[in-house]
Amino acid sequence: MTEPMGIRVEGVHFGYPDRPVLRGVDLTVRPGELTALIGLNGCGKSTLLRLTAGLLRPAEGRVLLGTDDLARLSRRDTARRVALLHQSAPAVPGMTVHHLVRQGRYAARGPLGMLREGDDPVVRRALRDVGVESWAERPVDALSGGERQRVRLAMALAQDTRILLLDEPTTYLDLHHQLDVLRTVVRLREERGLTVVMVLHDLAHAARFAERIVALRDGRVAADGPPAEVVTPGLLADVLKVAGRVGRDPEGGWPVCYPDHPLAALGHENHIH
Amino acid sequence: MNRRFAALVALVVVCAGAGLVAGRGMSPSALWDVVGGGGSLTERHILFQLRLPRLLVALGAGACLGVAGLVLQSALRNPLAGPEVTGVTPGAVLGAVTATGLGFAGWESPLAVVVAACLGGCAGAALLWLLAGRSAGDPAQTAVHGVLVSAVLGGLTAMVLLVAPGQLGSVVQWLVGTTEGRVWQHWHLLWPWALAWTAAAWLLAGPLTLLRCGDDIATAAGLATGRARRLALLCAVALTAGAVAAVGALGFVGLLVPHLALAVFGADLRRSLPGAALIGAVVVCGADAAAQLATRLLAAAPDGGALTLPVGALTTCVGAVLLLVVVRRAPDRTF
Secondary structure: OOOOOOEEEEEEEEEEOOEEEEEEEEEEEOOOOEEEEEOOOOOOHHHHHHHHOOOOOOOEEEEEEOOEEHHHOOHHHHHHHEEEEOOOOEOOOOOEHHHHHHHHHHHHHHHHHOOOOOOOHHHHHHHHHOOOHHHOOOEHHHOOHHHHHHHHHHHHHOOOOOEEEEEOOOOOOOHHHHHHHHHHHHHHHHHHOOEEEEEOOOHHHHHHHOOEEEEEEOOEEEEEEOHHHHOOHHHHHHOOOOOEEEEEOOOOOOEEEEEOOOOHHHOOOOEOO | OHHHHHHHHHHHHHHHHHHHHHOOOOOHHHHHHHHOOOOOHHHHHHHHHHHHHHHHHHHHHHHHHHHHHHHHHHHHOOOOOOOOOOOHHHHHHHHHHHHHHOOOOOOOOHHHHHHHHHHHHHHHHHHHHHHHHHHHHOHHHHHHHHHHHHHHHHHHHHHHHHHOHHHHHHHHHHHHOOOOOOOHHHHHHHHHHHHHHHHHHHHOHHHHHHHHOOHHHHHHOOOOHHHHHHHHHHHHHHHHHHHHHHHOOOOOHHHHHHHHHHHHHOOOHHHHHHHHHHHHHHHHHHHHHHHHHHHHHHHHOOOOOOOOOOHHHHHHHHHHHHHHHHHHOOOOOEO
16 A cells, blocks of 8 residues: 555635636645535535646635645646546447546656557456446447446556545436445445545435535635534534534434524524434 | 458549549540550540649649548647637648748749648637637637638638739639649649658657546646647648648648548557548548549539539538537547
């Protein structure tokens, strides 16, 4: 197992001419940590992930991967350190699962290395990690939404990076497959010491699987800490704009949300113990 | 996969054979005599000095156009991109026609034609790039801008033709695309150019395959997309210019061959780029054989002796039909 790598986001501003997205974000992700990013649509979660993956350049501030300033790393060196699972991706007619996952090896092999056939053990491991090795030769076009999500996760894993960023990895998936993907991520993180940051919309998943929750609101960090501290009725109201109550799982102790609870709006004590 | 390549190579050989047999002025049995070492001086001349170079030029130009089309479509992520509709071919034609019209180039100086076609092709592509900008990946946008650029370049070509009609006969050949009258000199100029740029395109197979996955995925996987795209476009322009300088603007070959190549060899460009070269060669060579056969049949008709069917007319007619098929089933999904 290689040494895990941390992330430091320092005073990052980013925006489009008519719309600021991030207004001074500071965030330190410790090596090997599993962090969930939550917030409303358009609050800058995906933008923060894309900045961390080097797909966007901050207008102000900087992003460090380990000790390296992202702005000084080449495209290829960045892709060797950090992999990003995109929210969606365009169709690639005619490509098979194995072939798509193999594209994740680009940073490791380079343009000429991609020409060689070579049976890449990392590709095989990535296919096995998400349990899709049996359909390696199927065309990507013929897969269902959930299957494609897993294939794209395999593609990100094929980059063999120490930092894994996931932008809504559970979109399009039914509950069974949502948990499947999240458990895979948790397991790989433990086995390989990956540092994981994922955007999640389901607070229940964030509270259950993440060690740390970072809530964004209007381009700033609104709350940051372990789920038990961060997930409160106040967070639901301020960050997610829903009235709700928060309880505890009787055995596990992690917070459980009851959004839109009929009693929540009546001004009752919304912490249920 | 290897079987498919073998089948294609066999098809190339068949088409080449047909191309050698199909022409006018020599019967198949006479051809057989020449191959066996006999035949008259005229017949030997027809085969070795006229038909063979013409066949090779057709094969080479077809391969160039096929590869150029696949490179363009992958780099722009646009199934409707092709040298003809992105301003590359019309620009190359304008360059060749202008150079000929101004007297810099002609049949005696084919190298000047290649250079002029290259410059024109680059100018055409640059014009489209300026107009379309970031929307170059959007098929509809590129098609609209491509039509604009092609119309403007076509208009300029017509102006040159009107001003300098001296060599009209040979110049018109570039507009339609023909392999008529190509000799060894053309082949000697075409093959090193084609070989060099096809090799360059193949070296870009890895980046191009990633570009097909979309810019986000390609960038995240570690590809500097801007640079890869510029290199790919340079390859596509150079290959197209080489083909245009050799045989003129063969319609639709560069647009449709990539679709066949992808259907047969899949989205792995390490395989489909050589596949596109072979399919392009088959298509142009086959069309040339068909055009020659049609010309021969026409010659039998009264007053048909003077008619020569250019191969470009044939590829354009067949290509238009195939393009309709492609447009109707162009995928537009995300995953």
